[in-house]
Amino acid sequence: MEKTGSSLLDLTYLDTLSDQDTPVHRLDPRVKLLTTLLFIVCVVSFNKYELSALLPFVIYPIVLVALGNLPLGYLLKKVLLAAPFAFLVGIFNPLLDRAVLVHLGPLEISGGWVSFASIMLRFVLTVSAALILVASTGFNAVCLALEKMGAPAAFTVQLLFLYRYIFVLGDEALRMLRARSLRSFGGRGMALQVSSLMIGQLLLRTLDRAQRIHLAMRCRGFDGEIRIARQLRIGGRDLVFLVGCSAIFLFMRLHDVPRWLGDTAMALMR
Amino acid sequence: MHMADALISPLVGGAMWAATAGLTVYSARKLKEKADDSMVPLMGVLGAFIFAAQMINFTIPGTGSSGHLGGGMILSILLGPYAAFLTMASVLTVQALFFADGGLLALGCNIFNLAFFPCFIAYPFIYRKVVGERPTRRRLVVGAVASSILALQMGAFGVVLETLFSGISELPFTTFLLLMLSIHLAIGVVEGLVTAAVVTFVCKARPEILEMAAVARPPATPALKNVLAGLLVVTVVTGGALSWFASANPDGLEWSMFHTSGKEALEVADQGPYALAARLQEKTAFLPDYGFRKGEEKEVPATSGEGDAAAEAGKGKAEEWPDVSAGKSLSGLVGAAMTLLLAGLIGLGLRRSQRKR
Amino acid sequence: MAGRHGHGVDAVSHPVVEVRDLQYTYPDGNPALRGLSFSVAQGETVAIVGANGAGKSTILLHLNGCLMPQAGTVRIGDFPLSKRTLPDVRRTVGMVFQDPDDQLFMPKVQDDVAFGPLNLGLPADEVDRRVMHALSIVGAAHLKDRPPYRLSGGEKRAVAIASVLSMSPTILVMDEPTSNLDPQARRRLIELLKTFEQTIIVATHDLDMAFDLCARTIVVKEGRILTDGPSREILQDAVLLVAGHLERPLRLQGCPVCSPPG
Numbered sequence A: 001m002e003k004t005g006s007s008l009l010d011l012t013y014l015d016t017l018s019d020q021d022t023p024v025h026r027l028d029p030r031v032k033l034l035t036t037l038l039f040i041v042c043v044v045s046f047n048k049y050e051l052s053a054l055l056p057f058v059i060y061p062i063v064l065v066a067l068g069n070l071p072l073g074y075l076l077k078k079v080l081l082a083a084p085f086a087f088l089v090g091i092f093n094p095l096l097d098r099a100v101l102v103h104l105g106p107l108e109i110s111g112g113w114v115s116f117a118s119i120m121l122r123f124v125l126t127v128s129a130a131l132i133l134v135a136s137t138g139f140n141a142v143c144l145a146l147e148k149m150g151a152p153a154a155f156t157v158q159l160l161f162l163y164r165y166i167f168v169l170g171d172e173a174l175r176m177l178r179a180r181s182l183r184s185f186g187g188r189g190m191a192l193q194v195s196s197l198m199i200g201q202l203l204l205r206t207l208d209r210a211q212r213i214h215l216a217m218r219c220r221g222f223d224g225e226i227r228i229a230r231q232l233r234i235g236g237r238d239l240v241f242l243v244g245c246s247a248i249f250l251f252m253r254l255h256d257v258p259r260w261l262g263d264t265a266m267a268l269m270r
Numbered sequence B: 001m002h003m004a005d006a007l008i009s010p011l012v013g014g015a016m017w018a019a020t021a022g023l024t025v026y027s028a029r030k031l032k033e034k035a036d037d038s039m040v041p042l043m044g045v046l047g048a049f050i051f052a053a054q055m056i057n058f059t060i061p062g063t064g065s066s067g068h069l070g071g072g073m074i075l076s077i078l079l080g081p082y083a084a085f086l087t088m089a090s091v092l093t094v095q096a097l098f099f100a101d102g103g104l105l106a107l108g109c110n111i112f113n114l115a116f117f118p119c120f121i122a123y124p125f126i127y128r129k130v131v132g133e134r135p136t137r138r139r140l141v142v143g144a145v146a147s148s149i150l151a152l153q154m155g156a157f158g159v160v161l162e163t164l165f166s167g168i169s170e171l172p173f174t175t176f177l178l179l180m181l182s183i184h185l186a187i188g189v190v191e192g193l194v195t196a197a198v199v200t201f202v203c204k205a206r207p208e209i210l211e212m213a214a215v216a217r218p219p220a221t222p223a224l225k226n227v228l229a230g231l232l233v234v235t236v237v238t239g240g241a242l243s244w245f246a247s248a249n250p251d252g253l254e255w256s257m258f259h260t261s262g263k264e265a266l267e268v269a270d271q272g273p274y275a276l277a278a279r280l281q282e283k284t285a286f287l288p289d290y291g292f293r294k295g296e297e298k299e300v301p302a303t304s305g306e307g308d309a310a311a312e313a314g315k316g317k318a319e320e321w322p323d324v325s326a327g328k329s330l331s332g333l334v335g336a337a338m339t340l341l342l343a344g345l346i347g348l349g350l351r352r353s354q355r356k357r
Numbered sequence C: 001m002a003g004r005h006g007h008g009v010d011a012v013s014h015p016v017v018e019v020r021d022l023q024y025t026y027p028d029g030n031p032a033l034r035g036l037s038f039s040v041a042q043g044e045t046v047a048i049v050g051a052n053g054a055g056k057s058t059i060l061l062h063l064n065g066c067l068m069p070q071a072g073t074v075r076i077g078d079f080p081l082s083k084r085t086l087p088d089v090r091r092t093v094g095m096v097f098q099d100p101d102d103q104l105f106m107p108k109v110q111d112d113v114a115f116g117p118l119n120l121g122l123p124a125d126e127v128d129r130r131v132m133h134a135l136s137i138v139g140a141a142h143l144k145d146r147p148p149y150r151l152s153g154g155e156k157r158a159v160a161i162a163s164v165l166s167m168s169p170t171i172l173v174m175d176e177p178t179s180n181l182d183p184q185a186r187r188r189l190i191e192l193l194k195t196f197e198q199t200i201i202v203a204t205h206d207l208d209m210a211f212d213l214c215a216r217t218i219v220v221k222e223g224r225i226l227t228d229g230p231s232r233e234i235l236q237d238a239v240l241l242v243a244g245h246l247e248r249p250l251r252l253q254g255c256p257v258c259s260p261p262g
């Protein structure tokens, strides 16, 4: 219940975050979407034993969080909460891949640990990039971007509706849950049957609501097509961001920056 | 179970994106043909319903843990395959964006696993076949349970295949498969029971709704089958062929099944560490001055304490793995530390200047 | 006022809404309307009151063709309600639904207010003008960039009304506009509605509002009209109101606190 209640809060919170006015928020949503995708592809395209070359990629989330005035702690917490699956699958690597890959003085580290660390680093990078995308763009703008980039209207409209009514139906579900927890003692109200009935009840209300919404839409001349007047415009700033980020990502993909830094530093020290 | 970006290769992610994008366009077109404008709000609101319904958790009998509805089957039953596919796809999109369930690149995989299988396979070929034209209570229950189980098993199979084709995880195919299938068998049974209960509840309260759904939305047509078969073939072929190709490429990504099987043999017989080393070397050869010390395989105790250390603090130690010489290790560590420090400083500086404004 | 088109001189003489022998049975066999007739003249404000399930909402849904009469006729201005006249009818009659959440389905307030005008095929600048005008009438111009799910109940209601006003209807139909509003928001809404020049038909349980806002009241019971006449008389008639499962507005109950002196 805590978790479910908080998932609604999360939605609301991320939504509020997107309601700011910062250089990151002002960027065109299409540009942000493309950049995020490119970032993710670059990150996951590394060899599975790669770690050092992945590190420089943290710059992207860090810069966006800083410029976009986003709460770092909150985002990190969300990333961690989502980690279990990647962790569970990844944790087998150290068990199965025991060939020693790294010698650090007396310490020997197996390939499994390296690839596990790499998985977790990838995880943090990709997930935070996606979260930053919504937190700095807003879901509706992401949908608009998708539509302008050629996603079928049936899909994007459906996304908009879904998002709009999560809040309404989520509240309804919360009220039901509250009513259930007030009257269920020792978890007996959690039985499959009770929950199914609640879900069924919620479904009936949802269907009624869908009907009413459809009526309301038809009353205002709905003919099967949703028209949104808002236009998107890609400006010079957006282009600079897109091209700049792409260039940086590609550079970091092709060059192991930390190694170079380390080598240079060592050379200087000598 | 949601696939994560961290576990897939761009190739697998891209192939699945292509497949699901195709399916989305196809479903949207099919839906448009029907020109039923009441579907627009209905789909959206039902998508939101899936979220709300997932908030209503229940105890899974006999385990004491709690679960929630997946939703693919219920949507198919209420909306028919095309609309259900689009709705489920958007549910997964929202989950990827807001809850970090899966990720953007893995979205294609997740839509395929959790929307394609229930909507386009389990629903037309199991549920419709079992329930038939005149649904009875028992048929509804049997159909819902059977189709939910099948859908989840196929989804789990999808996760395993995608993971292995990506080659990031070391899990051997059979182990992973058995693990996933057995977990999802339990989940499937529960999902089926809940789906059946909800459907019968609606059936009793408002019989007209399901009748409408059954009449207005005929099961998948043969044309659909062809398209699906085609898509499946395309996915498998592109995924497989490209992976194979890429694995032969020096700069490419490994093809894990290959790797895994080689690895298994090694561990069972404890012979051929050289072969393994050679393969690893070959695979990572594009990295400069990679030095791999052959023939040494040391057990690393898998205690969780060390695990965390290696995962977190260990990142620093680990990233200079290709080097053997102490000097180079040190330079790697220094480089990593400098990178992180720089990134942090840049972030701090930017935030400070941002605040001032 | 937001685009009053008016129907010329003869509009006063013949009714803008005319309902004759209207009957409607829901698909599940529920006879909601069992034959009722009334007509409304240009510029009138009419309250439709009655118990839960009396059929008020069902009547309203017929007024702009959300439901089609199964028997009897509905005439809106010069148009008899039919599939063919539906676009004209919907342009004339603006319907505000009971739950604003059903009505505000677009991502932003301004998208929602623009939804109707865009469907009418108006040019972009005209749409913009209408959106801002409608929002300023209801005092919600500052909300235009907000998503509807982050508005208060009163704000939602105001925006829902604006989303209908932007289509410049000459007849406003509202289902329980004051439900879920706090006393101040309710008062503001009533004052706002008083300034409207459109013909207004409201279905409501808020008899005080009916008394305040509407010169005329129609009492509905079990799908039929129980009475139809001036609000002053009907809402005083205790016997009649009890028959309609209603009671006198508080201010008419002789309560020393809430009824105005005299």
Ligand SMILES: Nc1ncnc2c1ncn2[C@@H]1O[C@H](COP(=O)(O)OP(=O)(O)OP(=O)(O)O)[C@@H](O)[C@H]1O
Residues within 6 Å of the ligand: C026, C027, C028, C030, C031, C032, C050, C051, C052, C053, C054, C055, C056, C057, C058, C059
């Ligand atoms: N969608 C529907 N399907 C079936 N029956 C319905 C539907 N909507 C309303 N009814 C029934 O029609 C009758 C009239 O309902 P209506 O909603 O018009 O009443 P109402 O006067 O608006 O009530 P309330 O004051 O509660 O809003 C009721 O008996 C109701 O149960």
Ligand SMILES: [Mg+2]
Residues within 6 Å of the ligand: C056, C057, C058, C175
């Ligand atoms: Mg009503």
